[in-house]
Amino acid sequence: MAPPAIPEPQPATTSRPQQNLRNPLPLSPSQEAEVRKLYYARVRSRCVPEIKEFADCARGRTVSVAWNCRPQQLAMNSCMIQAATKAEEDAAREEWFAGVLERRKQREEEMAAVEKRRLEVIEMTRKQEEKERLEMEKKMAEEKQQQTKKTAGSWWR
Structure with a gap:
């Protein structure tokens, strides 16, 4: 037998979708990136001594960092793992919303400021166009006056 063409109604569930009270709005990817940036900065700020110790050990080394600075790297990583908690992420998100x-x-x-500058540029452009128009009118009037002098003088000769 074929399945019915009209699906049967499903019973309504009484459970409501979970609401995230700490994050009232869904954030765009760029906003999430800003929150992550704050989060990582907060985590790094909690492990400054360990990071500094590892950086001092790694300074001037290349490949040998892997075995010479292993204890400092492990200390730095363990500190960052301990500091990277959900509570820290929530605090970074709240800081971003604030x-x-x-x-x-x-x-x-x-x-x-951009709009003010745009209006200044428009005004300067209008003044320049007006100045050029007046100069052109003056030049045309002078040419017309010279043309009338030429033609007026030719009639009397």
């Missing part, structure tokens, strides 16, 4: 208004205000100020 800065939204500030970034929006900065972007609006930049746009206002």
Whole structure:
């Protein structure tokens, strides 16, 4: 027997989709990248001594870093793994959301400055065009005056 053409209604489920209260809006990929950048900066800031120790050991070495600086690298990695928690990621996300208004205000100020400069350029262009038009009219009037002098003088000779 063939399946029915109209599917039978499914029973309604009473469970609601989980809502993420810490992240009220879905972020775009570029916004997620900004959050990750903040997150990594926060993690690195917690492990500054270990990172500095590894960097000091690695300075001036190339391939030999792998075996000469192994203890410092393990200490640095373990510190970063311990600092890279979900709570730290949530804190970075909250910090990003807190800065939204500030970034929006900065972007609006930049746009206002661009618009102001655009209006200045338009005004300068209009003044230059007006100046060129007046010079052209003056030049045309002088040429017309010279033409009338030539033609006026030829009638009397």
